[in-house]
Amino acid sequence: MSEGMTLSMDLWRAHRPGDDTVVQRCTGPTLDVGCGPGRMAHAVALAGVPALGIDISRRAVAEARARGAAALHRDLFGDLPAAGRWHHVLLLDGNVGIAADPVSLLRRCRDSMRPDGTVILEIEAPGITIERTSLRLVIDGRVTRRFPWARVGIDAVADLATAAGLEIDHTWSRHNRWFATLRRRA
Secondary structure: OOOOEEEEHHHHOOOOOOHHHHHOOOOOOEEEEOOOOOHHHHHHHHOOOOEEEEEOOHHHHHHHHHOOOOEEEOOOOOOOOOOOOEEEEEEOOOHHHHHHOHHHHHHHHHHHEEEEEEEEEEEEOOOOOEEEEEEEEEEOOEEOOOEEEEEEEHHHHHHHHHHOOEEEEEEEEEOOEEEEEEEEOO
16 A cells, blocks of 8 residues: 555545546436535536536535535435435546445446446556555645545456456546546446
8 A cells, every 4th residue: 555645625625527428428416426616517407418526525515516516525325315326427537446446336337327337437547557645635735534435447447347246348548637437347
């Protein structure tokens, strides 16, 4: 396990090149897991698709709501609205690393989506498999406590998907960002 990372929430406040490639794949109700300040939940909703962000940070949820996104203070592993009915579940900005247990996280996402739904991931570039670490966030100058995290590269996605009862449907890269769409295994 590495010594950990520290990232600023500012990274996720403004539109990022490549976000549009995710928004255009969201064709039905979308759950944005670890929505942070609501950038993607808001973008999906602006495209005319129902979207809900969830985050364990009350500050992030308040910021998401202030920008006009629907967002709830929730833990993905707790009770979720419309569980089993989401068309798409988003794990962007490396959120597949939440809790440093990508397989459990992907299983929970699988269980949250409808049978023909998708999980849309943003992962690390080729050359990285899985690196368990910790993360601290800087939110408006304040640094959070460390929490378990994992960095997951595109090279590890197929094995993680299989372990979670999913399979890769599609991968793509835009603006030096890497993405994958997963579906339930046939």
